[in-house]
Amino acid sequence: MTIPPHWYLALGTGLFTVGVVGVLTRRNVIVILMSIELILNAVNINLVAFSRMFHSVDGQVFAIFVITDAAAEAAIGLGLIIALFRNKETVNADEIDLLKW
């Protein structure tokens, strides 16, 4: 028995929503970063599901690129958070508001 594609889509949409809500509500920059990763994973699930649906490998290749990209972003994000913590001693998003208006 195979699972129909829209089940995957529902899972993807769920993860996407969790990710967006996470970005909007969590204060800690690291958690925000993780929430963005969740959205990317939602994308990956969709891509792989579509790939199976079409019996083509394109979607899976795309998913691998997305994973690579996520890794690169994580590396930058963590480096950035360290630099920020050195200067401001905080990783809370709402305490970083020098630039506005």
Next chain:
Amino acid sequence: MAFLRHIWLIPLLPALGALTQLLAGRRLSNRAVSIVSVGLPGLAFLWALGCFAELLKLAAPTYLTNLYTWLPAGPFRLANGSLAQLNVPVGFQLDPLSAVMLLIVTGVGFVIHVYSIGYMGHEGGYYRFFGYMNLFLFSMLILVLADNYLMMFAGWEGVGLCSYFLIGFYFQRKSAADAGKKAFIVNRIGDAGFLLGVMLITVTFGTLNFQQITEAARSGQFALGNGTLTAICVLLFVGATGKSAQIPLYVWLPDAMEGPTPVSALIHAATMVTAGVYMVARSNALFVLAPKAMLLVAAIGAATALWAASIGLVQNDIKRVLAYSTVSQLGYMFLACGVGAFAAGIFHVMTHAFFKALLFLGAGSVIHALGGEQDMRKMGGLRRKIPITFATFVVGTLAISGIPGFAGFFSKDEILWQAFSSPYGHRLLWFIGWATAGLTAFYMFRLLFMTFAGESRVDAEVAHHLHESPWTMLGPLVVLAVLSVVGGYINWPTERFGHFLEPVFESPFRAAGVQLYGRNDELGLMVLSVAVALAGLGYAWLIYVKRPGLRERLAEPPGILHQILLNKYYVDELYDALFVNRAKNLGNLLAAFDLAVVDGGVNAAGWLTRTSGDLSRFWDKWVIDGLVNVLGFGIKVLSYPVRVIQTGVVQTYAFFIALGVAIFLGYYLVHFRP
């Protein structure tokens, strides 16, 4: 044909001067600056004379030349669906209309440059001043010589920018900087209208070239009163009201007097402010097809003439009187254009350039002599101290007041006659113009008498240094005074000037042989207008020379009047006593006569002028200045919503991005789905 072939040299010469001053002027001596920056406009004037002579020899008096294609816009569809090819070249057009303007700009411009050598000699930033002046001449020449609307617009913006720089020349003075700002903001309103008009022309005609547009308009493919053409004309006229200081955008011009006096003479009297008139005249083929727009032009022109003249009656700053007078005279020019008498309008542009430049330079000479004093209440009796300035000033005053024999008489009378007799005219328009002529004579002679006649009211210290100006300043005055006399005879007794301009203004009703009034009517009107001018003159003489005491009641409320009378100018004891002890001397027969006859009239006139002055000051202060303030306030108010969004917190930003997505998705669901 050597001159015409290289007509591009005319704008280039002042441009070279500007370039020299603005790049290297700081290192040059004042002498070198004068030689370069006055010599180059002089050369340009000579070249313009050469071009003019060659133009007269041509069979058809129009010379066109294209330097290169500036803007190849390529094929596009017009509003009517046909395909057009739009190419905007850098091209020059010399026809009778632009030739007249060319000679005015280079000639009067050169004379004023010469004058500035003396006037600005002791000021800082000498090279900067001449750099801007040359840059202004360059822009103005581009405006005048352009063969298409886009190039004209480039010149139009250029002169605006130079004007802004020169008004704010004494940038240390806050009022000067504010005046520059006011001029800039008000002009932008007009410019937006002009630009929209140009765009509408592009999509309607598919070209911006003056000749092609004129031909298309005269080919008969547009009906009289065509809606698009009316819209174009109204938009262009909005642009003209900004640059040429007409109601409701006139307010920047009086404030622009903060600039040095030669600037007021060149830019704010003789040349730049007439650019609007030139533009309307240049578009005459469009305007004659839009009677409603014509009526608007005529009505605004007449209203401005009267309005500004009434303000001029009560001003005490010598340059401000002249500024309001300029606004008023510009109103006459638009009145002429609005009734279809474009040639008369341009004629007045020319004579006005002579006598108003003369008056401003004369005022400059007075101010120079008094060490910077501009208040006429602190002048008086100057006629013996600075006799040459006085003599030339008298000529200028006679010319602007329309006294027969002087230049202003011929051009103003032509305008009044056309306002009366043209099919586009109306008796009411004539009447307003006629009444304004009386006011003009009054305030100009008031200025003359207050400045030069009577007892000296000059401060003792200033009086000590009182001196006639140097010859670099008096020479230009004399030249302009001669022009203010002979300038009128260009069009009299034969209508040479009108015939010369005829190829440009192909008048539809003249061709159709419409002749409503005969020459006799013209003579009658002429007598009337001379009479009203003489009445204005006489009235000014009566209350400023013959019985100076009366004047105080005109200008000041009685309480202050009393004080001023006791402390200041007046020596005429009889009238002094009369005013101070008016109530006690009721039994005095003379006083009774005065009160009953003269005073009644004086008081009524005083009340009228005061009220109209107050009204216009109210408009200036509350509406226009208010608008400028509201702008600042509005910016602040508008900033609040953006501040609410731009909090600086990254999650707010993420929220607005997500919200944007949600709104886009939601909008699609509502509007695009069946």
Next chain:
Amino acid sequence: MTPVQALDFIRVLPEIVLASCAILVMVAEPFVSARHTAALAWVSLIGIVAAGAGNAWMRRFSGPAFGGSIAADPFASYFVYLLLLAAALTLLGSVRYLETNQVHHGEFYALLLLGTTGACLMVAATELIMIFIGLEISSISTYILAGFRRADKRSNEACLKYFLLGSFATAFLLYGIAFIYGLTGTTNLVQLSEKLSAPGARPPLLWIALILAFVGLGFKVSTVPFHIWTPDVYQGAPAPVTAFLSVAPKAAAFAVILRVFLGGLASAGALVFWLLWISALLTMCLGNLAALWQTNIKRLLAYSAIAHAGYVLVGMAAAKAAGPEAGEGIASVLFYLAAYALMNVAAFILVAHLAGAGERYQEADDCTGLAYQRPGVAACLTLLLVSLSGFPATAGFFAKFYVFRAAIHAHLIGLTLVAVLNSVVAVYYYLRVVVAMYMREGNPRASASPLPWPLGAALALSLVGIFYLGLFPTPFVRLANLAASPLP
């Protein structure tokens, strides 16, 4: 699928040159002493020039590469020149900047080159995966560049905001692309166009995918409401980086929008037009309004950059509305971007110089009286601002003129009217800086040191370009028309 050939590599020659040069700089960096990092700048400049030469040479080998995921066509070629120009000007402007600000890190140049590489890939890509890869290469490099002044709190903050919001927006883009793939079974733009234009082949949920993809691209070009990061990041990032950010990723993203929304997904006409139209309207108005009360020059220019994106979108909306006659609108967009690149990069690198060490003096008031201390510098900034405001005889005027004309021809009268009014309003805030320099007395706090020669060279190049485009736009308009021709 055809096997990979040598020709495929020739068609990505500029990208290869740039990437190799970047790797060279990065590898050489540890061996170069801190005093000599400028040498790396010259190596990078040579790399950029070589990439330009490669771009010129490969013109005779135009065609698709790597199985249709890359296209070497005049459109891509035009944008590659533009991006290389932006990179070269930024590089010239940043040599002395890094010295005065004590950030001696050779990686700066490597990252700049990689950012350009990514942008070049974006403009040449005809495949959604490739677009995504190019976008990420350029984004990740620029994220790091934005935080390059590590010890500075503002730079940190700019980097954080750019990074978090950028990743967030890219995630939307990816989600959209995944949907497009799921609905059509392909990510190739040519195939996509064929599938969607077949009769009755309009997948029901395509609109969600379109809007989501637009978010990611709209973020890069800063269209309202996805512009929200722009002022903060432009203000906080090192000024030369801002110069690069405001042009290269933006131009590349505009190229992608042209290729995707006017090429591959062209059949979704009404929705795309509406998206472009509403974005143009909001972006112009908000950018100009918000700029009115800015006192910080960098922030003012950031809002001005937003407004300029709005004008570009007017051109795009015109291209979309014109249907089969889209060429004029597209060409106007290309012309606008070239003029914009010249003006904006130059303005920001000049501001970088004026702000002095540590970028302390960014306020308009800091320039008070500059015209009397440094007339040349003041004149230069004035000319740039005048061009940005769209004064005749400068590139900025014709850029606006062509866009507005295209919009009028596409009968977008209302939008054009708003755009004209906007450009009139905009003069006000540009002139404020000029007024501070010329009309006020006082000693400027801004750096009155003479212009370093690389910066001077970059500014001279830009000004010549600005006036060339302003006085003789003809040849360039032909070029833009030629580049616009391969698109439908």
